[in-house]
Amino acid sequence: MTLLQTPIAAEKRTDRDEGLLEKATERRNRRTYLALLLPGLLGLLVSFVFPLAYMIRMSFNKGAPDGVIVETFTLDTYIQPLTDPYYWRVTLDTFQMGVTVGILCVLVSYPVALFLARSTSKYRGLLIAIAIAPLLTSAVVRTYGWMVILGTNGLINSSLEGLGLIDTPLKLTNNMTGVTIGLVEIFMPYAILAMISGFGRLSPQLEEAAGSLGASKFKVFTRVTLPLSLPGLLTAFLLVFVLAISTFITPRLLGGGSVQVLATEIYDQTTGLLNWPFAAALSVILLVLFGLIIAVYQRLTKKIGG
Amino acid sequence: MTEPKLSIVDLTKRYAAGLEPAVDRLNMEVEEGHLVALLGPSGCGKTTTLRMVAGLMDPTAGSIVVDGKEITHTPVNKRGMGMVFQSYALFPHMNVEQNVAFGLEMRQTPKSEQKARVAAALDMVQLGHLGKRQTKELSGGQQQRIALARALVVEPTLLLLDEPLSNLDAKLRETMRTEIRSIQQRTRATTLFVTHDQDEALDMADRIAVMNGGLIEQFGSPTDVYERPRTHFVANFIGQANFLTARVGAETGGASLAGESYYKVDVEGLGQFGAVGAAGLSGSTHEMVIRPHRLTVALRPGADQTPVAGTIERVSYTGDALAVAVRVGDQQLQAQLLTSSGDLPRTGDAAYLSWAPEDAYLLPATTSAERLAA
Numbered sequence: 001m002t003l004l005q006t007p008i009a010a011e012k013r014t015d016r017d018e019g020l021l022e023k024a025t026e027r028r029n030r031r032t033y034l035a036l037l038l039p040g041l042l043g044l045l046v047s048f049v050f051p052l053a054y055m056i057r058m059s060f061n062k063g064a065p066d067g068v069i070v071e072t073f074t075l076d077t078y079i080q081p082l083t084d085p086y087y088w089r090v091t092l093d094t095f096q097m098g099v100t101v102g103i104l105c106v107l108v109s110y111p112v113a114l115f116l117a118r119s120t121s122k123y124r125g126l127l128i129a130i131a132i133a134p135l136l137t138s139a140v141v142r143t144y145g146w147m148v149i150l151g152t153n154g155l156i157n158s159s160l161e162g163l164g165l166i167d168t169p170l171k172l173t174n175n176m177t178g179v180t181i182g183l184v185e186i187f188m189p190y191a192i193l194a195m196i197s198g199f200g201r202l203s204p205q206l207e208e209a210a211g212s213l214g215a216s217k218f219k220v221f222t223r224v225t226l227p228l229s230l231p232g233l234l235t236a237f238l239l240v241f242v243l244a245i246s247t248f249i250t251p252r253l254l255g256g257g258s259v260q261v262l263a264t265e266i267y268d269q270t271t272g273l274l275n276w277p278f279a280a281a282l283s284v285i286l287l288v289l290f291g292l293i294i295a296v297y298q299r300l301t302k303k304i305g306g
Numbered sequence: 307m308t309e310p311k312l313s314i315v316d317l318t319k320r321y322a323a324g325l326e327p328a329v330d331r332l333n334m335e336v337e338e339g340h341l342v343a344l345l346g347p348s349g350c351g352k353t354t355t356l357r358m359v360a361g362l363m364d365p366t367a368g369s370i371v372v373d374g375k376e377i378t379h380t381p382v383n384k385r386g387m388g389m390v391f392q393s394y395a396l397f398p399h400m401n402v403e404q405n406v407a408f409g410l411e412m413r414q415t416p417k418s419e420q421k422a423r424v425a426a427a428l429d430m431v432q433l434g435h436l437g438k439r440q441t442k443e444l445s446g447g448q449q450q451r452i453a454l455a456r457a458l459v460v461e462p463t464l465l466l467l468d469e470p471l472s473n474l475d476a477k478l479r480e481t482m483r484t485e486i487r488s489i490q491q492r493t494r495a496t497t498l499f500v501t502h503d504q505d506e507a508l509d510m511a512d513r514i515a516v517m518n519g520g521l522i523e524q525f526g527s528p529t530d531v532y533e534r535p536r537t538h539f540v541a542n543f544i545g546q547a548n549f550l551t552a553r554v555g556a557e558t559g560g561a562s563l564a565g566e567s568y569y570k571v572d573v574e575g576l577g578q579f580g581a582v583g584a585a586g587l588s589g590s591t592h593e594m595v596i597r598p599h600r601l602t603v604a605l606r607p608g609a610d611q612t613p614v615a616g617t618i619e620r621v622s623y624t625g626d627a628l629a630v631a632v633r634v635g636d637q638q639l640q641a642q643l644l645t646s647s648g649d650l651p652r653t654g655d656a657a658y659l660s661w662a663p664e665d666a667y668l669l670p671a672t673t674s675a676e677r678l679a680a
Contacts, residue, residue: 201398208362209395211382213460214412219383223408227399304399 059280067274077281087265087282094261095289097176098245101183102237105191108184109236113195114229117202128196132189139186143253146182147173150254174256182254183244190243191236198232230304238297242290262286309374310335311496312359312464317368319354319520328354330520331368336513341490341497343507346517347543352500353468355517359498360466361385372463383412388457388495389466392473394449396441402428402452403437409460427459428452430489447478454486458493465495471506483509504544508532516540537671541595548601548639550576552594554587554668568663575635576614579661583668593669600665601641603630604658605651613658618651632657 059077062070081087116128134142149155150172157169172178202225210220248263255264262282269279312335319329329351336342344352357363359370361382369378377385388409396405403424410420428434431451441449450470457465470486471479487510490497501507507514508528515525516539524536535541538549552571558580559568571581571594581594607613616634628650632639641659651657 203393203395205391205393205395206397208382209389209391210397210408212360212362212385212387212389212466213409213456214383214386215408216383219412224397 055280055283058277059284061277061280063273063275063277065273065275067276069276077277078284080278081282081285090260090262090265091285091289093176093259094245094263094286097180097183097251097261098241098289098293101180101187101244102241104180105184105187105240106195106233106237109188109191109195110229110233112188113192113199113232113236114225116192117196117199118204131192134186135189139247140249140253142186143182143250146178146185146254150178150181173254174258176255176259178254179251179259182250183247186250187240187243191240194236194239195229195232198235199229201228201231227304231301234297234300234304238293241293245286245289262289308338311338311340311373312336312498313371314355314359315369315371317355317358317370318366319351319358319363320366327366327520329358329365332520332522334515334522334525336496336498338496339494340512341487341499341510342513342515343499343501343511344515344517345501345504345507345511345543347502350517351520352502352517356466356468356498356500359464360387360389386460386462387464387466388460388462390450390453390457390468390470392469394453394473396449396452396456398442400441401437402433402439402441402444405441405452406456406459409456413460423459427455430458430492431455431485446474447482450474450482451485454489458489458495462495465490465497467497467499469500469502471501471503479506486510508544514544516543518543534667535595535669538593538669541669546598546640548596548598550574550594550596550637551591552579552581552666552668553591554581554583554589556588569668571666571668575637579666580663581666581668582664584670587668587670595667595669596639596661596665598629598640599627599642600661601639602660603632603641603643603651604660605649605655607658608660613660616657616659618653618655618657621651621653623650630657632659634659 060073060075062072062074062076064070112131116124116131119127121127151157152169152173154172156172160166161169172181206224206228207220210224215223245261246263248267251259251261252264252267262285266279266282266286269275269282314332314334317329317332318327320327332355344355346352354363358365361380365378369376371377397408400408406424406427407420410423415423424437425434428437431454433448433451433455436444436448441452444452453470467486471482474482483506499511511528513525514528514531516523516531518539524531524540531540532544535544541547541549550573552573555570555572557567558570565585566582567585569581569583569587570578572578573594583592604613607615614634616632616639618630619633619638620631622629623645626645628643628645630641630643630651632641639659
């Protein structure tokens with residue numbers, strides 16, 4: 001009996017040893033992953049999590065007119081924007097601007113992105129580079145460019161006047177129209193990039209298949225191309241929306257002070273009135289807006305199977 | 307003869323001026339109900355031809371006629387054909403039923419009829435129970451069948467298959483081969499089938515168009531292209547072949563196959579043999595084709611025939627068969643014999659090759675060897 005048992009016992013031990021060894025390797029692997037993640041996590045903690053926590057804490061403080069911050073815990077900073085119709089107006093305008101810019105930007109970028117995604121030309125890489133090249137110049141420079149084009153004596157107005165099409169210059173700057181035009185153009189490269197990467201399920205073969213089954217060019221577009229590009233369109237919209245409602249330069253410069261959105265309001269509160277708690281509260285409201293649209297986005301993508 | 311279902315007249319496709327044409331004045335007639343395989347190596351123009359018939363590509367010249375109507379410039383969606391793509395091209399945002407129904411929907415078939423026809427088409431490919439599934443949940447073979455059902459449900463004028471089996475593994479490919487063939491025969495759908503696999507073509511097709519360099523080298527039944535290849539390329543591409551250079555002598559008379567004559571031929575380095583070929587070959591030099599398995603390999607000289615003596619240089623054993631390479635003078639001939647429990651020949655053994663005159667076929671074209679070399 002003992003003769004028989006010994007080898008079995010030995011076998012058992014090796015099994016357990018192997019199990020232990022596996023676990024040890026696994027633990028070591030996990031430690032390696034953590035070590036690799038650490039720099040990134042630390043960076044995020046320092047540059048994102050702490051400031052965000054600080055900002056949220058700040059929003060419950062009390063701001064005094066001379067810029068003194070009174071350390072306390074109050075909801076006054078929230079009650080004011082939530083009860084004052086002016087801030088409702090600003091929040092609503094911000095949201096509306098985000099949606100308008102998002103939709104227009106997606107509309108004008110879609111044909112470009114579709115062309116680039118489907119192109120088989122050897123110049124495709126170059127064309128994509130050209131499409132996103134505007135990112136090389138800062139939004140400030142491009143905003144000034146739009147001021148020159150859209151201004152009262154700008155390119156568009158002087159051309160139209162020269163052609164005798166209008167008598168009085170169109171009002172294209174210092175209002176929401178100008179801001180919208182500027183933002184749509186400035187965000188186009190982002191929208192195009194987001195769309196190209198979101199068009200993964202599109203393929204010329206699917207369009208050919210639809211055609212061979214009797215679908216006209218229009219039907220191919222509405223039944224195959226458009227549904228399959230929806231995930232890309234949604235992503236682009238989300239990206240542009242988020243960028244638009246958080247941008248400050250273009251609404252300030254092209255809006256010329258007559259366009260008030262949350263971002264410009266926060267800037268004024270921070271640098272002009274030195275009311276940091278109030279600016280922090282407005283920032284939190286902006287964050288909630290982000291959260292809302294992202295929730296809607298996730299609902300939609302689940303629905304369309306992106 | 308009745309009017310052909312499809313005729314292709316001088317069809318030409320040149321991708322860019324100055325380039326060699328991908329398809330070069332191609333002519334073909336396809337009978338109603340036939341399955342025609344376009345067979346050839348990659349780049350021979352077979353897919354280009356199929357795409358032009360489908361309407362996915364504009365021909366540079368020539369015309370395509372279906373049921374007596376010229377459709378050369380009819381847009382793809384007005385051709386009423388059914389196409390199965392190599393990647394199946396199922397719509398990922400639709401379920402199986404919606405995919406199959408797509409063509410009927412485009413034809414504005416009444417909903418109730420759509421339902422019945424989709425169900426019938428899915429039953430035909432034995433996937434009636436998967437109608438509500440998403441296409442990405444299906445296996446390759448199932449996707450392939452859905453693609454076939456989607457193409458057939460519209461009762462297409464022509465069924466076009468672009469290498470439909472190339473994405474399947476070997477076992478499944480054989481099954482789908484039989485299945486596609488039987489569905490095609492049941493529906494009597496006139497079918498064009500692009501493939502680079504000779505076995506597929508021989509097994510499935512009523513007619514094979516062997517293509518090379520944008521041209522049809524031969525258009526005929528599977529037995530035609532295998533037994534009576536018109537060119538070196540066809541003999542070489544379909545099955546294995548030994549090529550010998552033969553000076554054709556006098557006709558020997560005797561019973562000849564349809565229009566063919568028996569000849570006495572003088573094969574360089576081997577001696578005098580009998581062979582068959584088209585009429586009127588006497589006096590010139592032709593290539594003679596012998597399939598490896600039509601060579602009789604004996605290990606001792608036989609009495610009744612005039613065998614060719616040689617040495618076995620290489621033996622490869624595949625279980626059922628033994629492929630041997632036999633050195634005869636300065637040539638090497640491939641032969642095949644079925645294995646048995648007895649002695650098997652080994653490298654270095656002497657071998658005596660013989661063949662029946664019917665198995666030595668003289669290629670009609672004297673130019674094919676030069677053409678291939680060019």
